[in-house]
Amino acid sequence: MDFSLTQEQQRWRNLARDFAEKIIKPDVMRRDRLPTAAERIPWDWIREADKQGIRTMGVPKKFGGAECDIFTMCLVGEELAVGDLGFAVIMDQCWKMANLFGEAMNAEQQQRFIPKFVADPEATTAIGITEAGAGSDHQGFYDSPDIDFKTTAVRDGDHYVINGTKRYVSNGSMAKLYFVVARTDTRKTLREGGSIFIVPSDTPGFRAGFFHEKSSQRLATNGTFHFENCRVPAANMLVGEGLLGRLRSEFMWGSKAEAAATALGVGRAAYEYALSYAKKRVQGGKPIVEQQAVAMMLGTMAMKLDAARLQIWKAAWLADRKQPEARPLGLLAKVNASETAFECARLAGEILGGASIMHEHPVEKYLRDASSFLHSDGTNQVCLLRASQAIAGQGAAALYGF
Numbered sequence: 001m002d003f004s005l006t007q008e009q010q011r012w013r014n015l016a017r018d019f020a021e022k023i024i025k026p027d028v029m030r031r032d033r034l035p036t037a038a039e040r041i042p043w044d045w046i047r048e049a050d051k052q053g054i055r056t057m058g059v060p061k062k063f064g065g066a067e068c069d070i071f072t073m074c075l076v077g078e079e080l081a082v083g084d085l086g087f088a089v090i091m092d093q094c095w096k097m098a099n100l101f102g103e104a105m106n107a108e109q110q111q112r113f114i115p116k117f118v119a120d121p122e123a124t125t126a127i128g129i130t131e132a133g134a135g136s137d138h139q140g141f142y143d144s145p146d147i148d149f150k151t152t153a154v155r156d157g158d159h160y161v162i163n164g165t166k167r168y169v170s171n172g173s174m175a176k177l178y179f180v181v182a183r184t185d186t187r188k189t190l191r192e193g194g195s196i197f198i199v200p201s202d203t204p205g206f207r208a209g210f211f212h213e214k215s216s217q218r219l220a221t222n223g224t225f226h227f228e229n230c231r232v233p234a235a236n237m238l239v240g241e242g243l244l245g246r247l248r249s250e251f252m253w254g255s256k257a258e259a260a261a262t263a264l265g266v267g268r269a270a271y272e273y274a275l276s277y278a279k280k281r282v283q284g285g286k287p288i289v290e291q292q293a294v295a296m297m298l299g300t301m302a303m304k305l306d307a308a309r310l311q312i313w314k315a316a317w318l319a320d321r322k323q324p325e326a327r328p329l330g331l332l333a334k335v336n337a338s339e340t341a342f343e344c345a346r347l348a349g350e351i352l353g354g355a356s357i358m359h360e361h362p363v364e365k366y367l368r369d370a371s372s373f374l375h376s377d378g379t380n381q382v383c384l385l386r387a388s389q390a391i392a393g394q395g396a397a398a399l400y401g402f
């Protein structure tokens with residue numbers, strides 16, 4: 001077993017580390033406190049990430065991307081999230097969809113959609129599944145035709161007509177290219193009747209809605225958007241009818257490991273800040289890092305972060321090799337990393353004492369940010385249940401082939 005990174009992986013990690021240090025960290029607290037979601041969108045950082053190849057690092061090489069593997073995206077995701085979780089999520093949504101560019105789009109779709117995405121330095125992608133009545137229920141854990149998933153796509157000649165509303169979507173209402181889940185057969189379960197359409201934001205009938213105001217990942221948007229008799233060519237359907245049930249088992253191999261890596265970055269940021277604070281803050285006649293109670297909290301954080309990272313790396317390694325164990329392990333890595341990040345942010349707060357809630361320090365932001373991944377990418381409860389089912393080879397998870 002070899003834990004060393006290749007030169008290429010080190011290059012990407014260092015590039016992302018520099019991006020976080022030099023570009024994100026100096027201005028992130030000011031931006032985090034801007035009052036509206038629209039003002040907070042970091043268009044300049046997205047353009048800079050484009051210049052440095054980060055935005056398109058998952059795009060196939062023949063279209064001008066770097067075609068990085070999932071493992072490398074995990075390295076970069078962690079580093080960016082040490083700077084800011086929201087910005088890491090904006091990028092990660094692009095990488096997740098770039099996996100679909102390479103693996104799920106047919107050649108004609110690739111020609112129509114990828115060059116446009118690559119050429120626009122502000123273009124991001126999003127996947128719209130969640131609706132008001134279907135949150136956990138679209139995760140496949142409760143796979144029944146009667147779930148309250150309203151978005152439909154009805155065939156009309158060589159088009160589909162989409163109607164419905166999505167909410168909470170990362171990069172929602174700011175992205176240029178959407179992957180949208182709609183029911184093409186309402187008599188079937190979502191697994192069998194949920195199809196995926198590629199919808200550029202300038203398609204008539206697509207209407208960007210609003211950005212949810214929120215306490216976490218404040219530089220990223222979570223958008224609500226609408227489809228009002230939105231006519232999409234049948235040729236925009238990804239793979240075929242009922243893809244949702246096969247999406248996770250056949251195409252999105254690394255999405256959970258990547259999400260976990262970004263969550264981990266927040267925990268690391270909290271740890272690094274608490275460590276540097278503890279070296280400077282003197283109480284009891286010496287720097288508090290020398291006080292056993294504080295040292296034990298730092299040791300606990302280091303232990304949990306390292307364990308979570310190893311689990312993510314294993315999940316990513318398996319995902320890059322399309323090994324079935326990548327599915328339950330990815331789910332477990334996301335649960336573990338998000339809980340680790342939340343615990344590290346809490347312990348950082350203990351170490352800062354009263355300073356933890358003061359705006360002069362970033363720890364209150366880390367706590368807010370770390371809370372988001374307890375629920376996004378599937379709630380931790382549902383992720384654990386899905387992983388357990390997959391391990392046992394039972395139920396909806398077995399059907400989904402997680």
Ligand SMILES: Cc1cc2nc3c(=O)[nH]c(=O)nc-3n(C[C@H](O)[C@H](O)[C@H](O)COP(=O)(O)OP(=O)(O)OC[C@H]3O[C@@H](n4cnc5c(N)ncnc54)[C@H](O)[C@@H]3O)c2cc1C
Nearest residue numbers: 127128129130135136168169170372376377378379381382
């Ligand atoms: C930061 C963020 C980013 C997101 N990004 C996207 C995105 O890009 N695209 C997208 O489509 N969606 C996105 N979402 C939505 C996300 O997928 C849902 O929020 C998530 O799946 C949970 O759904 P919910 O919020 O409706 O919670 P609910 O489903 O209402 O869950 C509430 C509680 O009930 C529990 N619960 C629900 N069902 C069951 C069950 N069957 N068994 C046991 N317990 C259950 C849950 O574990 C939880 O504790 C995002 C959400 C957030 C917060």
